[in-house]
Amino acid sequence: MKRWLRSLKQLLLQRFDVACPVWWPGKAAADRCRRAVRGGSAFIAVAFLLSGALRTAAQAQCGVVDRIDFPVDTAAFQRVQDYGVPSVRHHGRYHTGEDWYGGRGSSLGQPVRAAAAGRVTFTSATAWGRDGGVVILEHRLPDDTIAYSVYGHLMETPEIPLPAALSCVPAGAVIGAVGDASRKAG
Known part of the structure; x- marks a missing residue:
């Protein structure tokens, strides 16, 4: 099982450019990531975090991750800002997410899907102010490790x-629409 978990971590790193630079253990992981993953001039930011083994009845009800997919159509969207890139907008701090964009007018309002089955731990249409809303999902991996997207x-x-x-939410469920970071959320 540990080999499978290592493979999954590598897959996450290769496909999603982990948005938070360390594997944060404990209950506050989603809160720390929510504070860390702020801003970005593009329109989609996705982060995965792995924490220690923690299992609750609520997590068990939402099922175990059996696949991980991109939250947007990679044929229609392109990555416009990578993880770990210094950002003028963020006063020289590193960008802590991976942003995807499909072109002005073509991506606005397009569906964003859950990358994997999970439980909604945070949802707000205005959490990032002018940069729009945020949804955080908690996922249970087969070895009971918890991952957040x-x-x-x-x-x-x-x-x-x-x-x-x-x-x-099941994998692939629509959890929001692509917003416009240049427009004021409201």
């Missing part, structure tokens, strides 16, 4: 509301 620069629309806190 963070989706930023989101907006909700009448057709695409953000998911409710503590709800379960």
Whole structure:
């Protein structure tokens, strides 16, 4: 099982450019990442964090991760800001997410999907101020390790509301729409 977990961690690193530079243990991991992964001039930020083995009944209800997918259509979107790149906008600090963009006018309002099955631990349409909304999902891996994915620069629309806190979402479920960081959230 440890070999499988190592392989999954490598997959996360290769496919998602882990947004937070360390594996943070403990309950406050999602809060620390939410504070760390702020801003970005593009429209999608995704982060995965792994913490120590922690299992609750609520996590078990949402199932075990059996696949990990990109949250946006990689044929229509391109990565415009990598993880770990110094950013003038962030006063020289490193960008702590990976941003994807499909072109002005073409990506706004497009669906953002859960990369893996999980439980919504945080949801807010205005958490990042002018940079839009945030959804944080908690995922249970087969060895009971907990991983978090963070989706930023989101907006909700009448057709695409953000998911409710503590709800379960399957892999591929629409959890928000691509927002516009240049427009004021509200």
